[in-house]
Amino acid sequence: MRLSGLAILSLVVACGGDDGSGYELGEEYAGDVAATSFDATATAFTHIAPAFEGARRDAFFVGDSIFDRNWVIAPSSTSGIDGLGPTFNQRSCSSCHSLDGRGRPPEPGQPMISSLVRLSVPGGDVDGGPVGEPVYGGQLNPLGILGVPGEGSAELSWDEVPGSYADGTSYSLRRPTVTFRDLAFGPLAAGTMTSVRVAPHVAGLGLLELVPEAAVRALADPEDADGDGISGRANQVWDVAAGATRLGRFGWKANQPSLRQQSAGAFLGDIGITSPLFPQQNCPRAQTACGAAPTGDPPDGVELEAGKLDDIEYYSMTLAAPGRRRVQDADVLAGKAHFKALGCAGCHTPVMVTGRSAAYPELDDLTIRPYTDLLVHDLGDGLADGRPDHAADGREWRTPPLWGIGLFQVTNGHTLYLHDGRARDLVEAVLWHGGEAEASRDGFRALSAAERAELLAFLESL
């Protein structure tokens, strides 16, 4: 019998084990052998999982081109790419998720380019989700096509918040304030809740969709029964296609159940493109020019036909997770030990296993290392946006996967972290943790400078 290189590696990885140094055999395979790409350059997040071969790669490349496409105003002579707006944030997915990577907040006085602001008023929608602002809807859409006013712009300003480590070394964190300008329909309704969010990197997300719901729910400990200070709740969100609620997995508050719905939601909310899941244009009733604007008119009456939504779904499902670097270096391994000792792994779950699916058998039963539990946690006042989203309250955020966080400098030219990009480096990201992560954060503050550097080396290897 001949085994392919891939099969042999899988066997080695499956045997796994700790060689005593803290290095676990195969731990560099963030997405297991089948779905990890080793490219530490600008294109690190852009690859299809290697297990997909031959014709199984075709839809990925179609999806990739749709992800990068600039949508145009309808009607257009180039059919199939029109329907932009009437209001929108950007013309393509990749203008926010550049190279499938992480967006950033705007500089003071500048418009948002790869981030956005969600809006809602108190109460619950029929589907259990947030109620959009009555005139502006659920998201500020700064741009409009010809003859349709954009809704206005949102700017950020920053205040420095001083702090210090146990050894006396001081640091400073920056806290954002959002200001709305040029609102086209007057001020936001009294009591409007706002939430600024940067575009997350999208590599490896299909693996997270394939982790069985029961495995995620098993990690939840809403009443903190084990007394470790970490509760963790599953968000429960509306699944449009199923017409029922399901576990939420995607978005900064885990407010979307699947990559298909997340993508269709982005098409409508961010670019103004209707699809079978969201067939109505994003025009709140008071925005009459928006409601009267021409729309794209493909055969089945929506701007993104089902087949193209399939391609985008396939693309997001099959993007490889980024492989780790320097996994056996002494400082990285020491940092990994700190990560464990500080309780970081209580939320950033190192290892998960995918289930089985009919559509993506290449991704069955993979041992992945995403460093997330997909649950939402109270991270304290400092990070709270005060804006509930389905079952997640105004203090809760989904534990983001940490794979790839060491690569943003090469993929996107910055080292900005957290939901609104406020953290200017990985250390600031850790220092902002509070609430359920307060003990972890305080443990980090009590480390020596050398130990902090080791933890950082570990995070940078992810």
Ligand code: HEC
């Ligand atoms: C205006 C910027 C912007 C554009 C354009 C945009 N996104 Fe996003 N994307 C975001 C933000 C912000 C989030 C986080 C949303 C949230 O927390 O509610 C996100 C989240 C996602 C996620 C989930 C990531 C995760 O880790 O859970 C996926 C997948 C995604 N977008 C795909 C797309 C696709 C496909 C398109 C094009 C149709 C697109 N996005 C267009 C800003 C953008």
Ligand code: HEC
């Ligand atoms: C109680 C759960 C919890 C614990 C414990 C925890 N984290 Fe987090 N972590 C989160 C959540 C939730 C976020 C997202 C917060 C946000 O964006 O506002 C996050 C964000 C991060 C980020 C930024 C990720 C990104 O994509 O921008 C880093 C880095 C990080 N954590 C590292 C750590 C380290 C290191 C520790 C241990 C010292 C730790 N975390 C402990 C829940 C936790």
Ligand SMILES: [Ca+2]
């Ligand atoms: Ca449209």
Ligand SMILES: [Ca+2]
């Ligand atoms: Ca809007």
